[in-house]
Amino acid sequence: MQYFFKYNWKVREEWYHWCENLSEEQLLKNRTGGVGSILYTLFHIVDVEWSWIRLMQDKADYQEDFIHYQSLNKVRELDAQFHIEVENFVNQWDTSMENRLFYDTLSDGKIVTDTWGEIMRHIIAHEIHHIGQLSIWAREIGIKPVSANFIGRGLIS
């Protein structure tokens, strides 16, 4: 489980670096699909990862509003702030936590049950999916996207 998080964090860091070459207008421009802009995608990834990790631990999930994070630096700062808590949780993950239950109340009031193992994989797949979307927008802009390769990154020694 930890390896996928490390992969996501590394790829995300490379996307932040990639974004440095873009204007604020390009970062915030409304695009077709996903959550609508490059910067909002990165903000959304950071927010969703942190929120699920908080929810599993029965901690309050503050709803961050993107309106307050309209620059690359602000999103990176939020990420750095959230990352301490997220990394701490991920690092102490072990397989005995796989089957713990989380009761999720949906918007229609219905209560569904997810295992922690499902939630962890949900967080991982969520980020990779949105990063795939960024790679299309990158090509639309005409810039080579960050590699999505897992191999070749030295993630597992």
Next chain:
Amino acid sequence: MQYFFKYNWKVREEWYHWCENLSEEQLLKNRTGGVGSILYTLFHIVDVEWSWIRLMQDKADYQEDFIHYQSLNKVRELDAQFHIEVENFVNQWDTSMENRLFYDTLSDGKIVTDTWGEIMRHIIAHEIHHIGQLSIWAREIGIKPVSANFIGRGLIS
């Protein structure tokens, strides 16, 4: 590891179903980014998954040519054919295989080493990434994409 493969196979099946509403022209239309078309993306996912699974086992990796798979049914048939071998390998995966080494000769002749654990995660991330790309093209066409959610699919009982 198995859960992520099951997730990918389920999501892939839903994309095949989604594709049934598209014309052959829409499926094959050249689009910006990724490998260039919706059908080629699905073909590529199937081909890459199978190839890596073959390579780890020192089996020959036939280079399938997309020119022979220009319809949804042909890609699905290829997938069904490859799936037997892929599923068999994935089902017998256990953590003792994590650190086995694979020596990969790159196009420039350089030899790099990947662990089997890295390759398995590479296959998983590879598919999720490309599916993220499909979701953008879906919105460009004006059709709601398949959900990328891991939770809510009953993948872990």
